[in-house]
Amino acid sequence: MKLSDLKQRTASEILAAFGRDGAAAKSAETLEKMGLPSKKTEAYRYGDIEAVLEMDLTIASEPKPAEILPSVQLIITDGVVTHAPASVKLGYSKAIPADQGHFDPLYHLGHVASPGVWEIEIQDEVYLHIIHRFTKPTSLIPYRLAVHVTPGSHAAVYEQFIDTGATGSLVLYGYDLFVGRDATLKMVKNQTLDSGSYQMVASHRCEVGSAATLDLATFDFGSASALQMMQIALGAHAHVEASHLLYASGSAKRGTVSKILHIGEGSTSNQQAKSILGEKARGIFDALIKVEHSARYTKAHQNSKAILLESGAYMASRPQLEIYIDELEASHGSTTGQLDGKQLFYLQSRGISAVEAKRMLIQAFANELIDAVDGEMIREILHRDFDEAFYGQTRVECIETCHGCEEVVLNEGV
Amino acid sequence: MSNMMEIKDLQAKIGDKKILNGLNLTLEKGKVHAIMGPNGAGKSTLSKAIVGHYDIEVLGGEILYRGENIVDKEPEERALDGIFLSFQHPVEVAGVNNAYFLRTAVNAKRRHEGKDELNAAEFLREMKKQVETLGMKPDMISRSLNEGFSGGEKKRNEILQMQMLQPDMIVLDEIDSGLDIDALRAVSEGINSMKDGERSFLVITHYSRILDYIKPDYIHVLKDGKIVHTGGPELVAQLEEEGYESLGEA
Numbered sequence: 001m002k003l004s005d006l007k008q009r010t011a012s013e014i015l016a017a018f019g020r021d022g023a024a025a026k027s028a029e030t031l032e033k034m035g036l037p038s039k040k041t042e043a044y045r046y047g048d049i050e051a052v053l054e055m056d057l058t059i060a061s062e063p064k065p066a067e068i069l070p071s072v073q074l075i076i077t078d079g080v081v082t083h084a085p086a087s088v089k090l091g092y093s094k095a096i097p098a099d100q101g102h103f104d105p106l107y108h109l110g111h112v113a114s115p116g117v118w119e120i121e122i123q124d125e126v127y128l129h130i131i132h133r134f135t136k137p138t139s140l141i142p143y144r145l146a147v148h149v150t151p152g153s154h155a156a157v158y159e160q161f162i163d164t165g166a167t168g169s170l171v172l173y174g175y176d177l178f179v180g181r182d183a184t185l186k187m188v189k190n191q192t193l194d195s196g197s198y199q200m201v202a203s204h205r206c207e208v209g210s211a212a213t214l215d216l217a218t219f220d221f222g223s224a225s226a227l228q229m230m231q232i233a234l235g236a237h238a239h240v241e242a243s244h245l246l247y248a249s250g251s252a253k254r255g256t257v258s259k260i261l262h263i264g265e266g267s268t269s270n271q272q273a274k275s276i277l278g279e280k281a282r283g284i285f286d287a288l289i290k291v292e293h294s295a296r297y298t299k300a301h302q303n304s305k306a307i308l309l310e311s312g313a314y315m316a317s318r319p320q321l322e323i324y325i326d327e328l329e330a331s332h333g334s335t336t337g338q339l340d341g342k343q344l345f346y347l348q349s350r351g352i353s354a355v356e357a358k359r360m361l362i363q364a365f366a367n368e369l370i371d372a373v374d375g376e377m378i379r380e381i382l383h384r385d386f387d388e389a390f391y392g393q394t395r396v397e398c399i400e401t402c403h404g405c406e407e408v409v410l411n412e413g414v
Numbered sequence: 415m416s417n418m419m420e421i422k423d424l425q426a427k428i429g430d431k432k433i434l435n436g437l438n439l440t441l442e443k444g445k446v447h448a449i450m451g452p453n454g455a456g457k458s459t460l461s462k463a464i465v466g467h468y469d470i471e472v473l474g475g476e477i478l479y480r481g482e483n484i485v486d487k488e489p490e491e492r493a494l495d496g497i498f499l500s501f502q503h504p505v506e507v508a509g510v511n512n513a514y515f516l517r518t519a520v521n522a523k524r525r526h527e528g529k530d531e532l533n534a535a536e537f538l539r540e541m542k543k544q545v546e547t548l549g550m551k552p553d554m555i556s557r558s559l560n561e562g563f564s565g566g567e568k569k570r571n572e573i574l575q576m577q578m579l580q581p582d583m584i585v586l587d588e589i590d591s592g593l594d595i596d597a598l599r600a601v602s603e604g605i606n607s608m609k610d611g612e613r614s615f616l617v618i619t620h621y622s623r624i625l626d627y628i629k630p631d632y633i634h635v636l637k638d639g640k641i642v643h644t645g646g647p648e649l650v651a652q653l654e655e656e657g658y659e660s661l662g663e664a
């Protein structure tokens with residue numbers, strides 16, 4: 001099928017196209033009202049959604065598997081959980097109450113097209129490593145998670161994506177994330193995606209409960225097109241810290257479209273995007289922060305910095321603030337440019353080649369977000385994956401990423 | 415040959431402003447040359463021309479380094495061949511670890527000289543030693559290059575780079591500005607420790623104090639983009655007394 005076949009269809013026809021019963025009816029109705037996205041849809045103006053809707057695909061989703069094997073990681077293969085750790089409570093529902101106010105039509109499509117929703121409950125001290133595996137070529141792979149972080153708990157999620165043969169497939173993934181009152185969730189997403197692989201539109205919704213914190217760091221590298229859409233709602237005194245590092249090359253159209261909604265009083269947000277764009281890549285950071293009447297004493301900060309490595313590269317950066325109150329502190333900014341000539345010269349004047357000096361500065365630009373991630377292991381993986389995407393090989397120097405030797409040497413004779 | 419560098423009739427501009435107007439200067443091997451001169455005379459411009467800064471366009475003349483004209487050489491080639499400039503205003507490079515930066519530079523030079531590269535531990539041991547000698551805080555090893563360093567700390571970091579890179583032609587642009595008394599002594603000792611009868615030094619300064627420590631062999635006065643006077647160390651006292659106005663064209 002082609003997703004474009006669903007244009008102008010009624011809700012019940014859309015449900016029928018995916019063999020769904022009434023459980024996802026609300027989402028189908030919302031989708032019918034919004035219509036499928038086109039070039040003219042706000043959220044998709046910088047992507048290439050029409051080409052995505054024209055992909056000729058076989059629906060790959062299967063019902064729930066007979067057996068889920070125990071494992072250290074949660075492994076999801078082509079949208080089906082195949083392995084799960086004992087530390088999380090896992091369930092499967094036909095549908096969950098989706099957010100009918102979500103800005104993204106494909107969020108609603110995801111809820112209709114996914115055969116069900118994997119429900120994951122995360123409790124205190126849990127560290128969950130999710131591996132998303134894709135194996136089927138030219139398939140439509142729709143699936144969704146609902147992640148509940150129990151109130152008061154402190155947990156972390158690390159998401160990794162692996163392609164083993166999903167060439168030409170379209171993945172419609174997304175989670176509905178609920179961070180309970182007073183809870184903290186640190187979430188890291190690491191996705192290298194190169195052309196010749198699958199494409200992905202991930203569409204998320206996050207509800208951050210009162211006095212809860214969501215710390216979301218996304219790392220997107222490679223030459224394939226992909227979008228992450230996210231709507232994040234903040235309760236009273238809730239906080240979101242979102243950072244997005246993008247390295248895109250080739251003719252990728254890649255990036256983040258987000259809406260952060262300040263609903264509760266005293267909620268705070270800080271969103272930072274850094275993009276490095278090579279060749280003919282287009283980076284996207286289309287991000288709205290909306291402060292509702294109810295959200296007095298809000299703090300909202302947003303910033304985008306991009307480096308264009310080649311003249312064909314382009315950054316579509318639109319940080320936006322929409323504010324309905326006076327009592328708040330807010331800022332936003334956006335810069336796009338080349339590497340700093342003075343810094344380059346300084347390195348070269350010490351005998352470092354122009355090529356190497358550029359690499360060092362690009363790495364420095366990226367390192368700020370990588371080094372802010374918790375956990376030595378994850379940081380090393382992110383450094384390695386960035387290097388692999390950027391240089392086509394690993395060239396992590398021990399001195400940059402690990403301070404092991406440094407500590408040994410510095411403590412010698414002390 | 416006893417000359418490290420010969421600058422002949424050097425003409426250079428920045429943007430559309432001509433700054434160096436036929437500058438002649440010979441720097442002898444193993445000697446310390448000091449340059450003094452009023453603000454805006456072109457001292458930093460000269461130092462940047464020597465290392466090949468992109469701001470400076472050389473319009474004429476030559477810079478012979480060990481007999482070879484280097485005017486068209488890339489900055490990194492000049493550095494690898496042993497030319498070093500301690501900048502008047504070193505730039506901050508956020509996110510580049512100081513030790514990683516300096517090891518990359520040291521190893522680039524070692525490769526260029528056909529030597530084995532130093533591994534992280536070997537390098538850090540050496541760096542730590544120099545950091546201690548210079549009285550720098552140990553955390554400067556792992557901090558970002560010059561980021562948030564005080565003025566004096568940046569200058570010490572320049573000297574640290576000089577000591578690790580072991581260059582042959584050393585240009586110091588106001589290394590003494592903004593240094594406290596202890597720092598001035600530490601930096602001067604660092605410079606003196608590099609004197610080996612072969613290396614040449616070009617010390618740009620406004621003050622006699624550093625010259626008390628590092629004992630120049632020659633004093634040159636740079637004014638309006640030219641060397642207008644050259645003399646021995648006794649010239650310093652005269653300049654302090656009478657200022658630059660007293661000196662006519664040499």
Ligand SMILES: Nc1ncnc2c1ncn2[C@@H]1O[C@H](COP(=O)(O)OP(=O)(O)OP(=O)(O)O)[C@@H](O)[C@H]1O
Nearest residue numbers: 428429431433452453454455456457458459460469
């Ligand atoms: N990037 C630039 N663009 C325009 N003019 C410049 C630039 N850099 C230097 N100049 C000008 O060139 C002249 C010489 O500057 P230079 O920095 O060489 O002086 P200096 O002798 O080092 O002075 P100081 O003692 O104050 O350090 C000055 O008039 C300065 O304003």
Ligand SMILES: [Mg+2]
Nearest residue numbers: 457458459502
């Ligand atoms: Mg100067």
